[in-house]
Amino acid sequence: MSKSIEVKTSQKNYTVLVGSDIFEDQIKEVADSFNGDNLFVLVDENVEKYHSDLINKSFEETGKNFFLMTVPEGEKSKSVSFWNTCIEFLLENGVRRNTPVFVIGGGVTGDVGGFAAASALRGVPLIHVPTTVLAMVDSSIGGKTGVNHSTGKNLIGAFYQPYKVIADISFLNTLPRDEWTNGLSEILKYGAIEQVDIFDKAEIFLQHKIEEISKDKLIDLITDCIQIKADIVEKDEFEGNIRAYLNFGHTFAHALEKECSYQSISHGEAVYLGMLAAIELSNHFGAKLNPDKLLKFRSLYHYRVSKEELSLEDLTDHMKFDKKRTSQYIRFVLLDEWQSPILKEVRSDDVIHQAWKVALDEL
Numbered sequence: 621m622s623k624s625i626e627v628k629t630s631q632k633n634y635t636v637l638v639g640s641d642i643f644e645d646q647i648k649e650v651a652d653s654f655n656g657d658n659l660f661v662l663v664d665e666n667v668e669k670y671h672s673d674l675i676n677k678s679f680e681e682t683g684k685n686f687f688l689m690t691v692p693e694g695e696k697s698k699s700v701s702f703w704n705t706c707i708e709f710l711l712e713n714g715v716r717r718n719t720p721v722f723v724i725g726g727g728v729t730g731d732v733g734g735f736a737a738a739s740a741l742r743g744v745p746l747i748h749v750p751t752t753v754l755a756m757v758d759s760s761i762g763g764k765t766g767v768n769h770s771t772g773k774n775l776i777g778a779f780y781q782p783y784k785v786i787a788d789i790s791f792l793n794t795l796p797r798d799e800w801t802n803g804l805s806e807i808l809k810y811g812a813i814e815q816v817d818i819f820d821k822a823e824i825f826l827q828h829k830i831e832e833i834s835k836d837k838l839i840d841l842i843t844d845c846i847q848i849k850a851d852i853v854e855k856d857e858f859e860g861n862i863r864a865y866l867n868f869g870h871t872f873a874h875a876l877e878k879e880c881s882y883q884s885i886s887h888g889e890a891v892y893l894g895m896l897a898a899i900e901l902s903n904h905f906g907a908k909l910n911p912d913k914l915l916k917f918r919s920l921y922h923y924r925v926s927k928e929e930l931s932l933e934d935l936t937d938h939m940k941f942d943k944k945r946t947s948q949y950i951r952f953v954l955l956d957e958w959q960s961p962i963l964k965e966v967r968s969d970d971v972i973h974q975a976w977k978v979a980l981d982e983l
């Protein structure tokens with residue numbers, strides 16, 4: 621079974637294909653649709669380690685020359701210096717305006733590789749092959765590419781839409797369990813802001829063994845999430861208004877990640893606590909949300925940080941000094957009710973501290 625979603629943007633319209641064991645055929649099909657003799661491949665180190673036979677065989681079968689570069693795993697690859705390494709790899713090997721660049725990996729590889737494709741020759745065709753749950757449901761969709769700066773995450777980049785996205789769930793067989801949970805947080809986010817039955821569909825993540833998850837149910841869930849993101853991107857490509865709803869839980873999460881120096885908490889773990897805090901804050905302003913919808917997944921999160929190590933004041937200060945903030949007050953994505961997100965500026969530190977307390981009680 622495979623499903624496709626059309627993403628419509630001002631830059632271009634493109635297809636996201638979600639399926640199992642679709643990689644080989646898709647590489648051939650996409651390669652055939654370009655005239656030149658060359659292809660470029662940027663691949664995450666761990667994906668290459670586990671899937672090099674499939675990757676090499678698939679690109680060999682295209683009959684074209686392919687230049688492959690490994691992207692070292694981890695956030696450190698989302699740097700200006702590694703972006704420069706990607707650019708040198710493309711330019712020194714003769715990339716042309718119509719040479720496709722396949723970027724195979726999680727959000728890190730997708731963001732830095734996508735930014736290299738956006739900037740080499742002012743843009744070459746980019747094909748995202750997301751290999752983490754997070755990259756499939758979130759980062760490969762919508763055109764945000766970029767790298768980090770020493771003063772903050774994702775501060776350098778471009779909106780650059782891909783030519784196609786190929787989400788083959790068979791790559792997930794080698795994904796560590798904690799990385800599945802990382803992606804789950806973004807899935808639950810979609811449940812909260814747009815489609816509440818996602819909380820039920822996501823129960824497949826509670827399965828004792830990941831390999832027992834039904835492929836069809838997983839494809840169905842991933843497709844639902846991509847459709848939600850595609851719809852939001854279509855309405856607000858450059859994050860002028862409703863695209864910000866995708867940041868539900870993320871204002872708290874970014875502060876937590878910063879306070880933990882991006883070491884002792886993962887993005888997904890931080891987003892999960894951030895959503896609990898956002899639910900508490902929403903309830904303070906009159907919503908009647910039962911956090912059990914999220915809490916039933918609590919056992920999947922294994923925190924390495926304790927609440928005693930965290931200061932409510934410091935966490936709140938991180939939110940106040942966020943570099944992307946545009947107003948004097950902290951603006952949160954909250955919920956009036958499930959599936960009904962709103963943007964709200966909150967001026968009282970006490971109210972924010974109370975939301976933190978409730979979330980951090982989970983540690």
Ligand SMILES: NC(=O)c1ccc[n+]([C@@H]2O[C@H](COP(=O)([O-])OP(=O)(O)OC[C@H]3O[C@@H](n4cnc5c(N)ncnc54)[C@H](O)[C@@H]3O)[C@@H](O)[C@H]2O)c1
Binds near residue numbers: 693694762765
């Ligand atoms: N562009 C966007 O819209 C957007 C949205 C959300 C997040 N992001 C970015 O995405 C990044 C996080 O992405 P991520 O969670 O995918 O992390 P990641 O890319 O670091 O991948 C997580 C880990 O899984 C490994 N891995 C990837 N695929 C694998 C596979 N199939 N089998 C085994 N191991 C595999 C990687 O080597 C890495 O160790 C962050 O930098 C974040 O800022 C971007």
